[in-house]
Every structure is written in C-alpha cells, then in structure tokens.
Amino acid sequence: MTLEQLRIFVGVAEREHVTRAAEAMNVTQSAASGAIAALEARHGVPLFHRVGRGIELTEAGRMFLDEARAVLGQAAHAELVLSEYGGLQRGTLRL
Numbered sequence: 001m002t003l004e005q006l007r008i009f010v011g012v013a014e015r016e017h018v019t020r021a022a023e024a025m026n027v028t029q030s031a032a033s034g035a036i037a038a039l040e041a042r043h044g045v046p047l048f049h050r051v052g053r054g055i056e057l058t059e060a061g062r063m064f065l066d067e068a069r070a071v072l073g074q075a076a077h078a079e080l081v082l083s084e085y086g087g088l089q090r091g092t093l094r095l
Contacts, residue, residue, distance in 0.1 A: 001039065003075055006068045008035040009047065013057055013065050 011021040012032060022032035040047055047061035057065065 001042065003072065005035045005039055006072055008032050009039060010065065010068050010072065012036060012048070012055070013061065016054055016056060018055065 008021065008025060008027065008031075011025050012018050015021045015024065018032050018036070019029045022029045025032070036047065045060045046058050047064060048055040049058055
C-alpha cells in the first residue's frame with residue numbers, strides 16, 4: 001500500500017466518483033481505478049459499491065477512510081518536520 005493509493009482512495013471516497021477525483025488529483029481515470037483495484041485486490045475487501053455511474057463506500061471502506069486520513073495526516077506532519085529542518089526553522093545551531 002502506498003501513500004499515493006491512500007490519497008487516491010480518499011479523493012474518490014470524498015467525491016464518490018472516480019473520474020472527478022482523478023481530474024481533481026491530476027491523474028488519469030485508469031490510474032485512479034487501478035489504485036483502488038490494487039487496494040481491494042491486495043486485501044480481498046471491496047471498498048466501494050459500484051452504483052450505476054457512481055460509487056459509494058462499503059462498511060469496510062468507511063472504516064478504512066478514517067485510517068487512511070490519519071495516515072495521510074501523519075505523513076504530512078512528518079514531511080513538515082523534515083522541511084523545517086531543511087529550512088533551518090527547527091533544530092539546534094552550534095557554533
């Protein structure tokens with residue numbers, strides 16, 4: 001499971017539409033569909049019900065959404081910490 005797959009999953013879940021999520025995230029519709037399919041296949045759990053041209057989260061998908069958001073939030077925080085060190089906004093200066 002990659003952070004990109006999690007980002008795509010969250011984007012699709014929030015929009016309840018693969019194509020709209022793909023457009024908003026600047027990925028192709030097939031890349032977004034592939035990321036969702038890879039998550040579902042790897043864990044053997046459907047994350048979405050396909051309803052006509054739209055989709056909705058399954059129970060597992062709703063539970064996973066909370067976890068995916070938490071992981072993405074933690075990853076964003078970790079990236080911020082590194083960028084602060086790189087930008088000399090955090091850390092210790094020794095002379």
